[in-house]
Amino acid sequence: MTRRYGRRRALAAACLGAALLLLGALRPAFESSAMGTSWFGGKRRSPLQTLYDLDQGPRSALAEVHRQRRELLRHACSRHTRRQHLLRPEDLQHVLVDDARGLLYCYVPKVACTNWKRVLLALSGRGPSDPRAIPAPEAHAPGLLPSLADFSPAEVNRRLRAYLAFLFVREPFERLASAYRNKLQRPWGAAFQRRFGTDIVRRLRPRPSPDALARGHDVRFAEFLAYLLDPRTRRDGPLNEHWERAHALCHPCRLRYDVVGKFETLAEDAAFVLGLAGAPGLRFPEPPPGARAAARDRAERLFRDISPFYQRRLFGLYKMDFLLFNYSVPSYLRLR
Numbered sequence: 001m002t003r004r005y006g007r008r009r010a011l012a013a014a015c016l017g018a019a020l021l022l023l024g025a026l027r028p029a030f031e032s033s034a035m036g037t038s039w040f041g042g043k044r045r046s047p048l049q050t051l052y053d054l055d056q057g058p059r060s061a062l063a064e065v066h067r068q069r070r071e072l073l074r075h076a077c078s079r080h081t082r083r084q085h086l087l088r089p090e091d092l093q094h095v096l097v098d099d100a101r102g103l104l105y106c107y108v109p110k111v112a113c114t115n116w117k118r119v120l121l122a123l124s125g126r127g128p129s130d131p132r133a134i135p136a137p138e139a140h141a142p143g144l145l146p147s148l149a150d151f152s153p154a155e156v157n158r159r160l161r162a163y164l165a166f167l168f169v170r171e172p173f174e175r176l177a178s179a180y181r182n183k184l185q186r187p188w189g190a191a192f193q194r195r196f197g198t199d200i201v202r203r204l205r206p207r208p209s210p211d212a213l214a215r216g217h218d219v220r221f222a223e224f225l226a227y228l229l230d231p232r233t234r235r236d237g238p239l240n241e242h243w244e245r246a247h248a249l250c251h252p253c254r255l256r257y258d259v260v261g262k263f264e265t266l267a268e269d270a271a272f273v274l275g276l277a278g279a280p281g282l283r284f285p286e287p288p289p290g291a292r293a294a295a296r297d298r299a300e301r302l303f304r305d306i307s308p309f310y311q312r313r314l315f316g317l318y319k320m321d322f323l324l325f326n327y328s329v330p331s332y333l334r335l336r
């Protein structure tokens with residue numbers, strides 16, 4: 001009883017704090033008074049200050065690219081979002097916190113997020129200094145990197161004001177194809193297949209075999225898309241993070257992001273963030289050569305077999321990610 005009351009009070013407090021939080025999110029970028037003047041005991045400038053300095057001086061080509069992406073995101077948000085509900089603590093779950101460096105990273109699964117978690121662990125000194133030496137399960141272990149949702153509203157606001165916030169996004173359909181392949185198609189996605197594949201088979205297949213019902217191992221891409229578009233899926237709760245829209249995980253119209261990194265330019269964008277973070281020597285682990293082109297081809301092949309009707313509806317579902325992050329409609333899509 002007491003515990004439940006305590007929890008409710010904590011929630012109420014968090015909701016009150018959310019109003020403040022929204023103000024924090026809307027503050028003009030680089031309000032210098034909010035950034036404080038010392039970092040690491042005054043020895044080093046914070047990543048946010050470094051970005052501010054970069055934007056004041058003669059801009060490098062890369063800084064200019066990132067300024068334009070921020071601008072485009074802001075503009076797209078004001079054009080395409082209506083009245084927004086306030087941020088709730090659970091909206092901040094995907095934003096990871098590095099207090100040592102002053103970084104906020106919103107992770108989007110299927111966009112190099114394992115490597116970003118590795119890099120953040122290496123940066124914070126909680127893992128080996130070479131990110132590649134950190135095993136993937138360790139990088140994903142809950143609690144190793146705190147989430148912004150774990151802090152009180154005042155603590156959240158302080159970090160939102162003073163830290164450099166970044167996220168990495170990817171062409172939405174390429175990301176979706178990658179999620180399908182990794183979680184539902186590949187033999188090592190057994191846990192996901194049992195959890196989601198069996199559901200999809202039961203719900204969408206007229207005469208499922210007992211084997212498919214038990215294992216969920218042979219879900220076709222078209223079935224996966226039908227599941228995503230099925231109204232019952234959304235009614236059951238938010239989409240799984242591997243296929244949930246990036247904007248629904250990171251709320252880029254309500255939180256201010258200083259750097260919008262892209263999977264398509266991962267190496268340059270990661271180097272840019274690491275430079276701001278004062279770790280230009282750290283090499284972001286690179287995907288194997290040719291991996292990106294292969295992922296793009298796979299997405300194109302998967303979507304080619306999908307009817308224009310489903311293509312259109314699916315584009316509708318992921319449209320905000322295309323608009324906010326400036327992705328053009330894939331050439332293979334038949335929208336009319």
Ligand SMILES: *[C@@H]1O[C@H](CO)[C@@H](O)[C@H](O)[C@H]1NC(C)=O
Pocket residue numbers: 068069072326328
């Ligand atoms: C948006 O995308 C177009 C087409 O790919 C590109 O020319 C333009 O530079 C992009 N704008 C920004 C701000 O990234």
